Amino acid sequence: MVSSTHWLASQAAMRMLELDGNAADAATAAGLVLQVVEPHLNGPGGDLPLIVASPDDPTPRVLCGQGPAPSGATPEHFAASGLDRVPGSGLLAAAVPGAFDAWMVLLRDRGTMSVRQVAGPALHYARHGHPVLERVCRTIETVRELFEQHWPTSAAQWLPGGAPPVPGSLVTNPAWADTLERLLGEEDAAGPREQGIEAVRGAWSSGFVAEAVDAFVRRPVRHPGGPVLPGVLTAQDLADFEATWEDAVTLDWRGHTVAKTGPWGQGPALLQVLRTVDAVGHADLDTVEGLHTLVEAWKLAMADREAWYGDSADVPLAALLDPGYAVERAALVGPRASREVRPGSPLGRTPRLAEHALLVEGAALVDVTAGEPTVRREPGPVLTPEGEVRGDTCHVDVVDRWGMTVSATPSGGWLQSSPFIPQVGFALGTRLQMTWLEQGLPSSLVPGRRPRTTLTPTLVLRDGIPVLACGSPGGDQQDQWQSVFLLRHLVSGLSLQEAIDAPQLHTTSFPASFHPRATEPGVVVAESRLGDDLLDGLRARGHEVVVQGPWSLGRMCAVARDPGTGVLSAGANPRGMQGYAVGR
Structure with a gap:
């Protein structure tokens, strides 16, 4: 597939x-x-970056093609x-x-x-x-x-x-x-x-x-x-x-093992979010409570990404993924939408954000050549009439008859x-x-060090065997859209295609990865198909909801293999009418 x-x-x-x-x-x-x-x-x-595993070599391995x-x-x-x-x-x-x-x-x-x-x-x-x-x-x-x-x-x-x-x-x-x-x-x-x-x-x-x-x-x-x-x-x-091989960062979650790249990419933020959502206890995305919880968890994880992720300083990854830390972060998810960037203090360390990240809110101008930007506002989001962001990435997932599974997100x-x-x-x-020109940050510009990338493929294993590969283009939104897919597929039980087709949303309430690195406090971008009840419910909790077209957010891909039966499956994104799944 x-x-x-x-x-x-x-x-x-x-x-x-x-x-x-x-x-x-x-x-x-x-x-x-x-x-x-x-x-x-x-x-x-x-x-x-890509991740690969197979039944005869089940340890998920990351291939890093992110140049320094x-x-x-x-x-x-x-x-x-x-x-x-x-x-x-x-x-x-x-x-x-x-x-x-x-x-x-x-x-x-x-x-x-x-x-x-x-x-x-x-x-x-x-x-x-x-x-x-x-x-x-x-x-x-x-x-x-x-x-x-x-x-x-x-x-x-x-x-x-x-x-x-x-x-x-x-x-x-x-x-x-x-x-x-x-x-x-x-x-x-x-x-x-x-x-x-x-x-x-x-x-x-x-x-x-x-x-x-x-x-x-x-x-x-x-x-x-x-x-x-x-x-x-x-x-x-x-x-x-x-390009070099390295071990994937993994999280055991709800009977599965989710594998991501190291913190030179944003991938571990997804693992933090899954832990935080479980600690809060609201994972039903058909409810306002579930959507609010997911959005607030992402704000916290992306604040941690800004303070702690990168290739230019030590990253306290084990502490960031510790269950106790997730409980601490979950306690910050209140009934109202946060408009702050709130990194945590793993191991008692004091977080530090780039001075520029603390200054820029919104953006009057957009560099359309920068690629993969989050939604920008002049004062509204800078989108095409169809609701598409101005840049993006690619993704491909493959599973073969022997069970080898690859998830890859090429870009740039x-x-x-x-x-x-x-x-x-x-x-x-x-x-x-x-990267930041300001020095001493995990994502500072240092010759020979990798810039922190948004590219973030995902591989999922069950009982040590790869069962799912997925991913999406979309810059800072890639893992946000994947979290919606994983919760709907692995928790709510929707099929691959149903989970891909389900309405999407994401937040831009954190420092963006792309020039001009702006923050949009409290903003949630959502497809209109979520419906008035859920959208109004988010507004009632203080979210600034920016509604986009019914089929405008995300370009998810996914393939899967049932190791018990050997049956293969796949799904492709209908948004944009160019994603394609094929197999036999």
């Missing part, structure tokens, strides 16, 4: 399964296709450039690209196929074209002036004939197709499968790809707000990075994030915008 955010990626993954590949082969094929068909949401120059800050990305460099925070787009915000290498490491260590086999669909779509999504065209139109005036290489790729492509027309990326061909040539010349994959990785990190990126980044380009500056990413930064390297590099056919990511 496969579920992803684009039908072509799901079908590419299914093809690998039909050819006797396993879940790792299939996920890699899907991931490479997503880089081509959802270029506004991810790319080869972006980031990738380049060696030259120092607070002093940004200060000398006249910046008080990392821009939301442009070359200065680029972390070391991690997504492509992570897909190759997954293929090498857990897959069975060659790069040529799994890259075949992506190469075809890059060379011969794919029907471009309306959302891609809309994104290009949004940044058209930027491309035309300041990023000419992006204009050459994304404004054919001087205008955005027409939805449904065939769009190609010949530069990326050429890069893939060169990489596959390196594989062909290297011999056996693993040596071939290593040859591809070497050409990426120490060969022609790294050289082209290095040369391009040295050119000054315009950043948000006007400064024209070069980036700091170098070929040596690419050579020094490789959006076409709107930084200028297109014509020599290799992709843009760099902007994940450094999630």
Whole structure:
């Protein structure tokens, strides 16, 4: 079974399964296709965390394809450039690209196929074209002036004939197709499968790809707000990075084990919320009490995320996930909506928030190139007429006939994030915008350390066997929407599809991860399908409810396997009419 955010990626993954590949082969094929068909949401120059487990190797393992800050990305460099925070787009915000290498490491260590086999669909779509999504065209139109005036290489790729492509027309990326061909040539010349994959990785990190990126980044380009500056990413930064395996962070919860990334991502916040909701004792999302409890639990967890999560300082994770700490936090869930950012004090330590996080409420302007923003308000939320946020991510889940299960959330390297590099056919990511220039924080900008990411796949096990993979695009909302899905599926007993289809909501009452890092005190964003009784009930408790369209929030994917019967199942998000589940 496969579920992803684009039908072509799901079908590419299914093809690998039909050819006797396993879940790792299939996920890699899907991931490479997503880089081509959802270029506004991810790319080869972006980031990738994933989680994998199988019945014969049931310990959930995280593959970290989140690249760190380049060696030259120092607070002093940004200060000398006249910046008080990392821009939301442009070359200065680029972390070391991690997504492509992570897909190759997954293929090498857990897959069975060659790069040529799994890259075949992506190469075809890059060379011969794919029907471009309306959302891609809309994104290009949004940044058209930027491309035309300041990023000419992006204009050459994304404004054919001087205008955005027409939805449904065939769009190609010949530069990326050429890069893939060169990489596959390196594989062909290297011999056996693993040596071939290593040859591809070497050409990426120490060969022609790294050289082209290095040369391009040295050119000054315009950043948000006007400064024209070069980036700091170098070929040596690419050579020094490789995607790495690590243990997942797990929580035993209601007969299941929920696995997430470490606190260099926001994943453990979901585990904190599940504990807090249980400590409060209200998990029924068909009641005002249940919804209020979930929203307030998320405010507390995200305050902890801001104070304690990151890769640049020690994270007291065991204390944050301790049942006793959850009881302490649950006691803060009162009958009225909180409008404060209230981090806790695990182990008696004093929490500290970035000074900027304490200052910014709301946002008068939106950097549409930043990607994955939470809902912004001018003074209302900045949304398309259909209620969509201006940026996003991708997701893919796969389970094979043997029970290997993969949950992956690729992102970054959006076409709107930084200028297109014509020599290799992709843009760099902007994940450094999630770091603070202020030092001494877990999420401070430190060369060689990972920016704290919002990308957060989920794997669920029962009795030590993987039974569920799920995830969603959506920046700070990813785990919020997943919590709604998990409570409805694992607690209320809805099927995968029913839980995906159920009305969604989230809060923005905490410092956002994306530029300009604003907080919206007391705000809850909800689909209208929740109904007037529940929405009015939330208002009566003091929540500032922002109602969106009936099918506007979340892009959940999910696959599952019953280890007792071997029966596989999947669900895909109907919102946006492009998510797709397939299997047999």
